[in-house]
Amino acid sequence: MNDVRLYSKTDFSKCQLTQHPLYSYIQTFLNHDISCLVENCRNATCYAIEFGKELILVVDAQFQAGQTYPTSLRAQYLDYAQEELALTEIKGQKLLSGAFRLLKTIVPQKIDEAVYVGNYLVSTNLFPNFTLEEVQAIELLLNKHFPNKTIVYRSQNSFLNQELMEHLDVLDYQPFISRQVFIAHQAQVIKRKKSFKKDCKLAKDTMFDIRIDFDVENYTERIIELYSQLYISKYSKINPLYTTVFIEAMTDAQNTQFIGIFDDEKLIGVTMSWSFDGVLTVPILGYDLSYPKEAGIYRLLTYFTLLRVNDEQIFHMSSGVGPFKLSRGAEYFPEYIYYKRVPSAKGYTCSFWLLQKLNKILIRISKKKVF
Incomplete structure (x- = not known):
């Protein structure tokens, strides 16, 4: 396959894919400080990845309190999910809400040290058709430039992303249900x-x-x-x-x-x-x-x-x-986040185990009721 290349804001001008449908969008995020575009996002830096004739945005994030959920796993699952829960009328709502509060005290802030592939700082991201070899090459590139970072693919559903989800499964990425989409x-x-x-x-x-x-x-x-x-x-x-x-x-x-x-x-x-x-x-x-x-x-x-x-x-x-x-x-389709954590990172094993237990509960709830 063609080489996979990572661009920062300083060298994105070298990218030749100026006619790509996402070029101008990605250029906007590389030409501006991210907080100038998304006011409640101050914990991330944007990059671009070029492979073949495709171009995607990549976001390198870390923990900072009060960040928007597209760049924070803690915000997505321990804040946003709790707010969504408050809007539902399901059995065990108070118990689940208490579990979220407890998890917030247990799950370390370092869980937010992640690099997001194809994350456009919107609720719904759209992806090209990756081959297995391309997903592998992207992973190798990100591990080289962002060691000790969890790799995350947001916005995956079986209608639009079945092939990509299968590739991620083969490469041992873990799925975590994020929401119901239509x-x-x-x-x-x-x-x-x-x-x-x-x-x-x-x-x-x-x-x-x-x-x-x-x-x-x-x-x-x-x-x-x-x-x-x-x-x-x-x-x-x-x-x-x-x-x-x-x-x-x-x-x-x-x-x-x-x-x-x-x-x-x-x-x-x-x-x-x-x-x-x-x-x-x-x-x-x-x-x-x-x-x-x-x-x-x-x-x-x-x-x-x-x-x-x-x-x-x-x-x-x-x-x-x-x-x-x-x-x-x-x-209706359930939507998932796929992640691959860094095995050597201390404090992650227990946190991701707890989140996977929560994941099973959320999947059962999602199957029973449409919100």
Whole structure:
């Protein structure tokens, strides 16, 4: 296979894959301090890996209190999961919550010393098709440059990443369930849904103005405000808190599209979709929570993204509001993080053993109920 090469911010200009669909996105993260793009991420440094005709972002992270969960295993499993648990109504909720609190006192901070492959500082990462030899070569490269670091692959599900998951299994990476995700991939099924037809009627009757690729630069602060209302204030402070610099950079990034919903000239709803290799996802979504549910802002944002599903395009709807997404033709899949820890690192064995015990409980819960 072709050589695998690691680039830092100082030598990324040597990369020749300027036409790669992720080049401009990766360039943004290598040209800026990461906290300038994601305000609550101050514990990581970005790199790029080139192999053949593919290019991916790699994030080297360490522990720092209060970090966003895409760069912190502790935040993902001991903070974010506990917050999600509080929103559910399952048996043993108080017992599980107590177990999370106990684990936080046991699991060492060093567990966050990890290097993430294909981590784009968003909730849902999209991956190319790796061969087994490429995964092996990437591992050798990362072990050379980041010794004593756990290697992590986020956002793995059997619908999109079955082959990669099999390669990771062969190489002794351990799976850990992270969340429930929903994928819409059958346009004809989607269009037959009653809910889709109702959303179509809503789109025709709405008094709001729907604008695709509007003048985003004039609304960057408002976009951050709408996103933060939903994902930071309502859901969790450890969701990525993007900055206006990030939004401005995304207007020039390849394969991104902004959709805005306007009440006169007031932006009241927004999505930024990002697509790669026939799959699109929505890293940025927000709407004005002061408007009543009956206004249907979230329904409209979802509807106009679902319209893009066809034989060549899949919509990865990420996690949350599962019943809503299932009613619109999406299918449910458990999503996993795969990791390979450093065998020689002291204090890891017990921590990862405890997390695997927790993993089994979370898998059972996920099979019983859609969130």
